[in-house]
Amino acid sequence: GMQYPEWIWHNGAIKRWQDATTHVMAHALHYGSSVFEGIRCYETPSGPAIFRLTDHNTRLYASARIYDMPMPYGLDEINAACREVVRRNGLTRAYLRPFAFRGLGGFGLSAETPVEMSVAAWFMGPYLGPGALEAGIDACVSSWQRFAPNTIPAGAKAGGNYLSGQLVAREARRLGFGEGIALASTGLLSEGAGENLFLVFNGALHTTPVSAALLNGITRDSIITLAREAGIPVVERDLPREYLYLCDELFMCGTAAEITPIRSVDGRQIGAGEAGPVTRRLQELFFGLFDGSTPDRHGWLEPLDP
Ligand code: PMP
Structure with missing residues (x-):
């Protein structure tokens, strides 16, 4: 099975992995109403670096805008959360997953639910298999x-x-x-x-x-x-x-x-x-x-x- 990292950022705070939960009736689980990014952090001669972090998170906000999803945190906060999650987990080579989703707060398709945000990071090798x-x-x-x-x-x-x-x-x-x-x-x-x-x-x-x-x-x-x-x-x-x-x-x-x-x-x-x-x-x-x-x-x- 998968080895999960210890820490994750969720709604403004660093939490233990197992504590980053939401309700089963969250809008996104039923209707796919989430936006996300995938970003890699690499080891470089001058230390770990996140590849095009700001461009990725700018696209995250563009995706949210297309779906009229109000984002409870700003770009700078999410950039900082990305860095914090990598650091707290002691990662250097990592895949980062910032995302936002419509949470619990209404069951209609056009419901104005609260939007939750989270950032996870974990080690990831070549996506399409070794070699x-x-x-x-x-x-x-x-x-x-x-x-x-x-x-x-x-x-x-x-x-x-x-x-x-x-x-x-x-x-x-x-x-x-x-x-x-x-x-x-x-x-x-x-x-x-x-x-x-x-x-x-x-x-x-x-x-x-x-x-x-x-x-x-x-x-x-x-x-x-x-x-x-x-x-x-x-x-x-x-x-x-x-x-x-x-x-x-x-x-x-x-x-x-x-x-x-x-x-x-x-x-x-x-x-x-x-x-x-x-x-x-x-x-x-x-x-x-x-x-x-x-x-x-x-x-x-x-x-x-x-
Ligand atoms: N197309 C699709 C459908 C994808 O999910 C991805 C991965 N995000 C890409 C293309 C490649 O995009 P990027 O280089 O920004 O990761």
């Missing part, structure tokens, strides 16, 4: 489509969105694949269950646009920036499914998945069936941020102890 970052994974296109843009907003990182993610990920694993890729309601490529998608053609990066019902990932944005700075062309464009079978390289990215190569899709080998040169170069640049070999030109490394 996934090096060897890559086998992916499949899901039989489940992403929600259409006029149904559930993909730009909000809300709990309810992850019903779709669970269908995609569980189907993929049931069929023996490492992860599932979903098509948008337009039929065009969207993203992975919890990861954005990049394809490589002739040395250039191609990634699907936000119009394909995907989360505007912070890792995706970081990769676009690092690639352009390294002279690798990047195109954001609509891509039909068959481009998966034609590309030279393919990878997924996200806070949890980092940069995970995909060695096959739907049983068809991609390139040489291993991480290709552009994927490896981007892994080097991305992970280089944390060992100091890539300069942090944009202030992405926010020190745990500023």
